[in-house]
Amino acid sequence: MSRLDELIAELCPDGVEYVRLAECCDIEDNKRKPVKSSLRIPGDTPYYGANNIQDYVEGYTHYGQYVLIAEDGSASLENYSVQYVDGFFWANNHVHVIKGRKDLDTKFLYYYLTSFNFIPFLTGGTRAKLNKGNMEEIPIPLPPLAVQQEIVRILDNFTELTAELTAELTAELTARRKQYEYYRNEIMQLKHWHDRKTITEMSLGDIYDFQYGKGNVIPTNGGEYPVYGSNGIVGTHFEYNSEDAPVIGHIGAYAGIVNWGYGKHFVTYNGVICKLKNNSVHSRYAYYLLLLQDFRAQAKSGSQPFVSYEILKKPRVLIPPFEEQKRIVAILDRFDALCNDLTSGIPAEIEARQKQYEYYRDKLLSFKEVTA
Incomplete structure (x- = not known):
């Protein structure tokens, strides 16, 4: 006992x-x-x-x-x-x-x-x-004070252990994200590429046509296609206006954040549709070029932050031969998959620990009521 x-x-x-x-x-x-x-x-x-x-x-x-x-x-x-x-x-x-x-x-x-x-x-x-x-x-x-105090001791210890684990997992996730971003940025600067004469410089406006999404209201009538707002999926819709392409936050607190829209999807006015128009640039390589940009820092602030077409088109980027783009994309996609596994796995572990704590807390605090 x-x-x-x-x-x-x-x-x-x-x-x-x-x-x-x-x-x-x-x-x-x-x-x-x-x-x-x-x-x-x-x-x-x-x-x-x-x-x-x-x-x-x-x-x-x-x-x-x-x-x-x-x-x-x-x-x-x-x-x-x-x-x-x-x-x-x-x-x-x-x-x-x-x-x-x-x-x-x-x-x-x-x-x-x-x-x-x-x-x-x-x-x-x-x-x-x-x-x-x-x-x-x-x-x-x-219950008697001795029982109360023992329950407090148990839950205090459990809370402390849960907090320590959460801090460790969060630190691990942050470190892995920074490590991924560091290697991604190093690779995309093309310092490793031996033949500099084969590298082309162009603007993002030469690579993409940027277009603000459609509709100020998030569709609520459902459908098979995910709806992207300024920072990821916010609903579903029966129409789509973009396919396998980046979505950039256009306006609000997430202005400038870049996400990848998988498959056919619908982008609201809170997001920017990115349509690739240059066949010499691999679609995923172009996406990683967007991730290199600090659009958030450039977001203009009037009543609220937003990114303009001018901000999106202006940056100059380096483009290696198409085969080298594919090789870099293969490396970065593997990095991205590992990072996403951590991003989903660690919060899930934290949530599981919290549910475990709540289960034992509720069990400890359930008392049979004494009958007269």
């Missing part, structure tokens, strides 16, 4: 009592309005809103161990915003500030609420709200 099993068998073999949150928690008055970012005085104290730390400021509203539950504005209803704070902090009025009383460990309360389904307790139309009255009715289990 584990230490937790022993404690449960000894201290609460028949189940635990559930009580209203208002009966086991202190609920702090929190009537402060949010402070506009322009009026906040920079400092070391975290400033909390509904979904996380928004800023670091001078002064504080609370000190100690607390749980912050979104009053409104939570980013997700299924995973309602719950935060744990230990120390000095500033909380605005978009969060409820609570802590456990002497028979309820506040960290245990936090872990329990992160697995709790808040939806039946929410009100509001377009913006869900957890009012104080409904929050007070949330049922909280009260």
Whole structure:
């Protein structure tokens, strides 16, 4: 038996009592309005809103161990915003500030609420709200403190290990991406090519016809063809306007990002269609030439960033003989495939670890209710 099993068998073999949150928690008055970012005085104290730390400021509203539950504005209803704070902090009025009383460990309360389904307790139309009255009715289990503290110890260790693994995997992914980009850029500079006389210089405008995509609204009527916006697939459509060609983000936060559109696909106005017009340039080699450009840095900023035809056409690039292009493409496509395997595999591993953590957390925090 584990230490937790022993404690449960000894201290609460028949189940635990559930009580209203208002009966086991202190609920702090929190009537402060949010402070506009322009009026906040920079400092070391975290400033909390509904979904996380928004800023670091001078002064504080609370000190100690607390749980912050979104009053409104939570980013997700299924995973309602719950935060744990230990120390000095500033909380605005978009969060409820609570802590456990002497028979309820506040960290245990936090872990329990992160697995709790808040939806039946929410009100509001377009913006869900957890009012104080409904929050007070949330049922909280009260196992003996020794049981609570053992569960906190287990979940703290699990959280720490998960965070360490996530950091390691993320660092590995970042390193591999940088390594790939380094070799791609080295190869595309053609320093290895022995016969410089066979290299042609031309502009991207000599290689591609650039055309903004069609439609400001993402098609929603479905279809067999993927829809590309400014940064990858955003839907499907029954029409297509490009095939096996790059798509460049045209406008908005992803202006200048280059993706490859596989097969027949539809490009919205948020993307740029790239039509190859020069038969002396391999289609994938031309794509890798686009990846060498820093279009994002050149994106003009009016009301929002965008890349113009002028920006896309202007860069001068080097073109080796067609057979050498094919050889380079074969190398880079293998690199690209390896990088994509990592890009999909590592986030999947991180997600699997998170699901594993949530499974064990929910299992640890499921208690049989004691019967009278």
